[in-house]
Amino acid sequence: MRAAKGVDLRSQFGFHTIAIVCLVVLYFPLLILIVFSINANDIVAVFSGVSTRWYEKAFYNEEFHNAARNTLIIAVSATIGSTIFATLAAVATTRVAPWRGQNAVYMVINLPLMVPEIITAVATLSFFALLGRTLGFNFGIGNIILAHLVFCIPFAYMPIRARLESMDLTLEGAAADLYATPFKAFWHVTLPLLMPGISSGAALAFIVSFDDFTITQLVAGPGQTTLPLYIWAMIRRPMTPEINAISTILLGISILFILISFWIAQRRKAG
Amino acid sequence: MVELTGLPAVEAKNVTKTFGAGPDAVVALDNVSVTIQQNEFFTLLGPSGCGKTTLLRLIAGFELPTAGSILLEGQEVAHLPPFKRMVNTVFQSYALFPHLTVAENIGFGLKMLGRRRADRDAQIEKMLKLVKMEPMRNRKVHQLSGGQQQRVALARALAPHPKVLLLDEPLSALDLKLRKEMQIELKRLQHETGITFIFVTHDQEEALTMSDRIAVMSHGKILQIGTANEIYEHPVDRFVADFIGETNFIEAEVMQRIGNRGQIRLPSGIALARELDPIAPVGGKVTLAIRPERIDLVKPGADCQLAGKVENIVYFGTDTHFHIDLDTGGDVTVRVQNRRGFQEVLKQGDAVGLRIAPEAMQVLKD
Ligand SMILES: Nc1ncnc2c1ncn2[C@@H]1O[C@H](COP(=O)(O)OP(=O)(O)OP(=O)(O)O)[C@@H](O)[C@H]1O
Ligand SMILES: [Mg+2]
Numbered sequence: 001m002r003a004a005k006g007v008d009l010r011s012q013f014g015f016h017t018i019a020i021v022c023l024v025v026l027y028f029p030l031l032i033l034i035v036f037s038i039n040a041n042d043i044v045a046v047f048s049g050v051s052t053r054w055y056e057k058a059f060y061n062e063e064f065h066n067a068a069r070n071t072l073i074i075a076v077s078a079t080i081g082s083t084i085f086a087t088l089a090a091v092a093t094t095r096v097a098p099w100r101g102q103n104a105v106y107m108v109i110n111l112p113l114m115v116p117e118i119i120t121a122v123a124t125l126s127f128f129a130l131l132g133r134t135l136g137f138n139f140g141i142g143n144i145i146l147a148h149l150v151f152c153i154p155f156a157y158m159p160i161r162a163r164l165e166s167m168d169l170t171l172e173g174a175a176a177d178l179y180a181t182p183f184k185a186f187w188h189v190t191l192p193l194l195m196p197g198i199s200s201g202a203a204l205a206f207i208v209s210f211d212d213f214t215i216t217q218l219v220a221g222p223g224q225t226t227l228p229l230y231i232w233a234m235i236r237r238p239m240t241p242e243i244n245a246i247s248t249i250l251l252g253i254s255i256l257f258i259l260i261s262f263w264i265a266q267r268r269k270a271g
Numbered sequence: 272m273v274e275l276t277g278l279p280a281v282e283a284k285n286v287t288k289t290f291g292a293g294p295d296a297v298v299a300l301d302n303v304s305v306t307i308q309q310n311e312f313f314t315l316l317g318p319s320g321c322g323k324t325t326l327l328r329l330i331a332g333f334e335l336p337t338a339g340s341i342l343l344e345g346q347e348v349a350h351l352p353p354f355k356r357m358v359n360t361v362f363q364s365y366a367l368f369p370h371l372t373v374a375e376n377i378g379f380g381l382k383m384l385g386r387r388r389a390d391r392d393a394q395i396e397k398m399l400k401l402v403k404m405e406p407m408r409n410r411k412v413h414q415l416s417g418g419q420q421q422r423v424a425l426a427r428a429l430a431p432h433p434k435v436l437l438l439d440e441p442l443s444a445l446d447l448k449l450r451k452e453m454q455i456e457l458k459r460l461q462h463e464t465g466i467t468f469i470f471v472t473h474d475q476e477e478a479l480t481m482s483d484r485i486a487v488m489s490h491g492k493i494l495q496i497g498t499a500n501e502i503y504e505h506p507v508d509r510f511v512a513d514f515i516g517e518t519n520f521i522e523a524e525v526m527q528r529i530g531n532r533g534q535i536r537l538p539s540g541i542a543l544a545r546e547l548d549p550i551a552p553v554g555g556k557v558t559l560a561i562r563p564e565r566i567d568l569v570k571p572g573a574d575c576q577l578a579g580k581v582e583n584i585v586y587f588g589t590d591t592h593f594h595i596d597l598d599t600g601g602d603v604t605v606r607v608q609n610r611r612g613f614q615e616v617l618k619q620g621d622a623v624g625l626r627i628a629p630e631a632m633q634v635l636k637d
Binding site for chain 1: 354379
């Protein structure tokens with residue numbers, strides 16, 4: 001069987017070495033992070049016994065709480081908003097007769113993925129500054145939510161559109177045949193079948209917003225510190241393993257989220 | 272058999288459907304006109320790509336005709352989208368909703384029509400019983416066999432009690448035994464519900480056994496419309512004769528004509544009086560279509576129209592096929608029922624006479 005499929009990549013010279021190097025570079029630092037988060041010592045790099053004291057410290061850390069709350073508010077709002085927009089955009093770009101401007105629309109939707117983030121950040125900062133100066137608008141934390149929402153759209157858009165494109169159009173035809181208006185057909189057939197795409201889109205948007213640093217750093221005002229900003233600030237003070245504990249918590253939440261969306265997709269597939 | 276109650280269920284008037292434009296345009300339907308009566312089991316029969324699905328899609332409202340019009344119960348429906356037409360489809364691929372149960376699939380149309388829950392449930396029960404799927408009401412679609420999915424698709428399309436049911440090759444995915452069962456089942460359902468069925472198939476036997484009337488299609492045109500018997504016994508042209516059942520073709524020469532009657536001469540020199548297509552001139556050729564079972568084998572020299580030699584004998588249980596090389600060139604197939612008679616003693620290479628009743632020789636148009 002395998003021989004018929006051509007050369008097995010695994011038998012190629014250097015394959016194992018490259019694979020091992022990649023895995024080590026990718027996961028060893030994370031392992032160190034986790035191990036040192038249960039370090040009893042005050043100094044990050046010196047391991048002197050197991051302790052949960054840094055988790056306890058983080059648990060009672062007011063600033064950490066505020067940062068976590070901000071992050072969640074921003075990430076959840078941006079995820080909901082961007083997923084809705086991305087779903088609408090995906091439907092509008094796949095369920096229409098082909099038209100001339102279509103490629104341009106894909107470009108416009110996906111462009112933010114290609115623009116360097118620092119550029120987007122500076123541009124967003126200038127935009128809000130202009131808005132504040134000329135019209136007096138300042139939405140506080142809403143500024144960050146708005147910025148996140150917008151740059152999360154292309155991330156949510158990609159899996160949703162992929163799912164729509166692979167969907168059997170006769171199902172929507174069958175719904176129309178059975179007296180479903182276009183809206184009802186979307187609500188009762190397209191949307192439920194789109195759910196796996198939507199949940200992976202939402203998970204992607206959440207992760208992107210949850211750990212964004214560059215844009216948030218520029219747009220955030222006083223009292224709008226998010227977790228990535230807070231960790232950044234901690235590194236610049238004398239470091240303790242508390243930073244490892246907080247980072248590990250962040251990592252845990254990210255993994256949890258991915259697992260949830262993975263589970264939703266699996267459950268949908270199983271029907 | 273067919274009750275004519277008022278207006279025809281479906282009419283297509285000079286319908287043409289073209290896909291694309293310019294040099295790559297495909298004419299899927301070419302000036303098609305057909306009237307389908309209420310309560311009729313009407314079959315569209317034709318080879319792949321002849322436009323059967325396209326005609327169904329036009330009736331269901333998924334496509335609009337390039338020219339001509341479609342009428343449902345006398346009403347022009349060009350302005351009505353699919354969800355406003357009391358027409359339901361059983362799709363070739365079934366197109367069942369994978370996220371819903373069997374019962375939810377069947378109830379979908381009624382739900383969209385805004386029927387009350389109690390009415391819906393009652394109708395779902397009725398449909399489950401009709402297609403004998405009661406024990407599987409709570410299954411998801413992927414837990415069903417092909418035949419079961421087919422029955423759910425049928426029940427789903429029947430549940431809202433449409434005026435017309437369109438069935439696009441619904442049996443093509445089934446094995447022979449299940450297919451035969453479903454053919455009988457479909458006839459029963461049509462009879463019990465009194466709904467007009469428009470059935471698409473490329474299987475001529477299926478068409479012959481199930482339909483009140485058949486339209487034979489080729490290359491976007493309807494070549495002939497008629498009952499199974501009419502189409503089988505009186506095919507209008509070579510395509511229809513060849514497509515429906517087995518046929519022998521024999522060339523004959525026109526000797527004289529008076530009005531639309533004339534005399535033709537078989538290759539063996541025997542003359543016959545026949546009704547003739549107006550375009551066949553004296554001295555021209557016409558093609559005769561003769562069904563294999565309408566030819567009798569007799570002793571050579573006896574009173575017969577053609578003569579030849581037995582080239583091959585194939586035994587089929589209920590009947591035997593004789594392939595005969597004609598003395599005048601060409602060959603024919605003769606099908607004889609297996610009972611006592613002359614054919615019992617025939618062997619390969621024997622000379623035989625072929626006796627054909629004049630009415631068994633159908634003069635074709637081309
Ligand atoms: N959307 C379309 N765009 C372009 N050409 C089409 C389209 N739909 C059908 N056709 C063409 O129109 C012709 C008739 O197609 P149709 O699907 O009606 O055939 P059919 O009789 O149903 O064949 P089959 O038995 O294979 O299902 C074919 O030549 C097909 O290629
Ligand atoms: Mg077809």
